[in-house]
Amino acid sequence: MTDTRGPHTQQYAAGAGPAAPGAGAAQQPASPLPGERQPQQPAGPYHPPQAYQTPAATAGVRRPRTGAGTTPRVRKARLRVAKADPWSVMKVSFLLSIALGICTIVAAAVLWMVMDAMGVFSTVGGTISEATGSNESNGFDLQSFLSLPNVLLFTSIIAVIDVVLATALATLGAFIYNLSAGFVGGVELTLAEDE
Secondary structure, three states: OOOOHHHHHOOOEEEOOOOOOOHHHHHHHOOOOOOOOOOOOOOOOOOOOOOOOOOOOOOOOOOOOOOOOOOOEEEEEEEEOOOOOOHHHHHHHHHHHHHHHHHHHHHHHHHHHHHHOHHHHHHHHHHHHHHHHOOOOOOOOOHHHOOOEEEEHHHHHHHHHHHHHHHHHHHHHHHHHEEEEHHHHHHHHHHEEOO
């Protein structure tokens, strides 16, 4: 009976027994017939089969995903305010309280001019002077008491007191915050990048 499977099965030399492993492996094709044994693989680390073969040059490079459904990822950072510098808090609160005091003075002056143009002081002042007047005196003069210089002087005094108090309270608040942050860790903030 003759073997018609091809030259790869002739591994025996005439009267010499099986051939050397190297010679037989060199003669075998890459794909054996069904039912035949495959040649033994050399010993080494096991590499599982991969579905998609990636080129060696781009195997370590991560490419960004593309497509219509992708949305940009916003980076977020969770930070903690561990300490507030009392000196910087005092400077900022001083400047803000000065700006608030100037706004108060300007608002009082504008309000006084509007009320004087509407005749509020003359009407209310005449009513009060009639109610408090007698035969010997004319009563309380509201128009002279609420004149523009008196109103601006009173508002300026209030603004100066406000500057001193706001600066002192903000600086004291910074000291108290530092003490409480030492116990509880401070205020936590979550910051995100703007897209």
